[in-house]
Amino acid sequence: MDGIHFTYRYTALEDEVEREGEAYAALEDGKLYLVAFEAPSLYYFDKDVKKFHEVVRTLEIRD
Numbered sequence: 327m328d329g330i331h332f333t334y335r336y337t338a339l340e341d342e343v344e345r346e347g348e349a350y351a352a353l354e355d356g357k358l359y360l361v362a363f364e365a366p367s368l369y370y371f372d373k374d375v376k377k378f379h380e381v382v383r384t385l386e387i388r389d
Contacts, residue, residue: 330350332348345364345366345367347363347364348378361385
């Protein structure tokens with residue numbers, strides 16, 4: 327289904343760790359579907375984002 331893909335980056339005040347995120351969202355029959363991945367920018371995001379993309383490719387919406 328058609329939707330949007332976006333990336334983001336932020337630093338949490340409580341631990342000052344910079345995090346990076348990526349998400350996909352879609353509207354279908356008035357419902358919002360969102361799947362997101364975020365992790366610390368240093369090492370972990372790049373290490374695991376490919377696994378996230380693999381999961382996203384397999385997602386289906388079922389009734």
